[in-house]
Amino acid sequence: MSSRRIQIFDTTLRDGEQSPGIALRPEEKVEIAEQLERLGVDVIEAGFAAASPGDFEGVRAVAAVARRATVATLCRTRREDLDAGADALRDARRSRLHIFLATSPIHMQKKLRLTPDEVAAQAAWAVGYARGRVDEVEFSCEDATRSDPVFVARVCREVIAAGADVVNLPDTVGYALPNEYAGFFDEVRRLSPELESVTISAHCHDDLGLAVANSLAAVEAGVGQVECTMNGIGERAGNAALEEIVMALRVREERLGVDTGIDLAEIGASSALVERLTGYAVPPNKAIVGANAFAHEAGIHQDGLLKDTTTYQIIEPKELGLAMTLPLGKHSGRHAFARACADAGLQLDEELLSRAFMRFKALADSGIVDVTAA
Numbered sequence: 036m037s038s039r040r041i042q043i044f045d046t047t048l049r050d051g052e053q054s055p056g057i058a059l060r061p062e063e064k065v066e067i068a069e070q071l072e073r074l075g076v077d078v079i080e081a082g083f084a085a086a087s088p089g090d091f092e093g094v095r096a097v098a099a100v101a102r103r104a105t106v107a108t109l110c111r112t113r114r115e116d117l118d119a120g121a122d123a124l125r126d127a128r129r130s131r132l133h134i135f136l137a138t139s140p141i142h143m144q145k146k147l148r149l150t151p152d153e154v155a156a157q158a159a160w161a162v163g164y165a166r167g168r169v170d171e172v173e174f175s176c177e178d179a180t181r182s183d184p185v186f187v188a189r190v191c192r193e194v195i196a197a198g199a200d201v202v203n204l205p206d207t208v209g210y211a212l213p214n215e216y217a218g219f220f221d222e223v224r225r226l227s228p229e230l231e232s233v234t235i236s237a238h239c240h241d242d243l244g245l246a247v248a249n250s251l252a253a254v255e256a257g258v259g260q261v262e263c264t265m266n267g268i269g270e271r272a273g274n275a276a277l278e279e280i281v282m283a284l285r286v287r288e289e290r291l292g293v294d295t296g297i298d299l300a301e302i303g304a305s306s307a308l309v310e311r312l313t314g315y316a317v318p319p320n321k322a323i324v325g326a327n328a329f330a331h332e333a334g335i336h337q338d339g340l341l342k343d344t345t346t347y348q349i350i351e352p353k354e355l356g357l358a359m360t361l362p363l364g365k366h367s368g369r370h371a372f373a374r375a376c377a378d379a380g381l382q383l384d385e386e387l388l389s390r391a392f393m394r395f396k397a398l399a400d401s402g403i404v405d406v407t408a409a
């Protein structure tokens with residue numbers, strides 16, 4: 036059975052950049068975009084062109100260098116946003132305006148102060164205005180998961196009639212549970228069969244630590260595009276992490292039957308570049324790209340790994356441009372200690388090795404030793 040190919044929409048340069056304290060210069064956005072192209076993402080959301088002159092310049096610069104990926108920019112349903120977005124994307128090989136408007140009662144009443152009829156009309160107007168100015172138009176029902184599915188389905192119908200190519204139903208505030216999010220897609224698709232003619236997209240935030248789980252639930256529910264960021268950076272608790280989604284789909288491909296165009300060998304380099312240019316350090320215990328994601332200190336694990344790495348690793352880190360490490364500490368065993376001594380060029384007989392190991396254990400127990408064997 037061949038796998039279904041889904042699109043990876045990377046928003047590191049837009050939603051990721053909206054993390055408090057990150058401001059990437061245009062040349063830094065270009066450097067990341069070039070790496071994202073090597074990584075093989077399908078869409079690069081480069082910024083919010085109308086947000087600032089610097090962001091306009093960042094989107095323009097990324098549009099000019101991207102050779103393979105579609106370049107997108109975020110827009111409100113305002114003429115000035117759509118004009119600025121289309122203008123910034125003028126040099127793109129393939130361009131996309133990503134328009135959003137909230138559909139939840141909370142946002143419509145408290146933030147927008149618009150009626151549902153006004154929201155539906157504005158959404159359709161903006162999509163119609165964008166169509167023809169760029170190659171593709173995406174519409175997002177902001178705060179979809181706290182919206183009435185009947186109203187979301189109506190907005191979907193209207194924006195598709197106005198020419199939307201992609202419809203995104205984001206979990207903007209990280210509120211949904213995985214099976215609930217999957218059920219939401221099922222329900223909206225049932226109410227709006229027009230969705231079968233466009234690409235349906237998921238976009239998740241990690242406020243409850245469920246962004247990746249929700250994204251995978253959406254994939255199982257049949258979406259054709261997932262929006263995510265490198266290292267999971269983004270507003271508040273962050274977005275769904277690209278590397279986690281991609282590796283879950285790869286490691287469990289037999290079960291999920293879904294494939295991406297990502298070159299796994301570029302994951303390590305992409306993570307490191309985003310970490311360096313954003314200044315957002317990757318936590319050591321972060322899945323896939325954390326410094327300890329493939330580090331094993333416990334003796335029983337080290338012994339198993341030295342016999343066969345699949346005993347305690349479901350991913351071969353070398354395939355991602357990363358390395359397994361066996362740091363030595365109080366939990367380490369004799370097998371890994373002997374390997375570390377041999378790697379350091381120490382020829383120890385059994386007697387010496389035993390004495391050295393006992394002294395090492397005593398030191399490690401005292402908490403003052405920090406020995407690392409790569």
Ligand SMILES: [Zn+2]
Pocket residue numbers: 050205207238240274
């Ligand atoms: Zn978002």
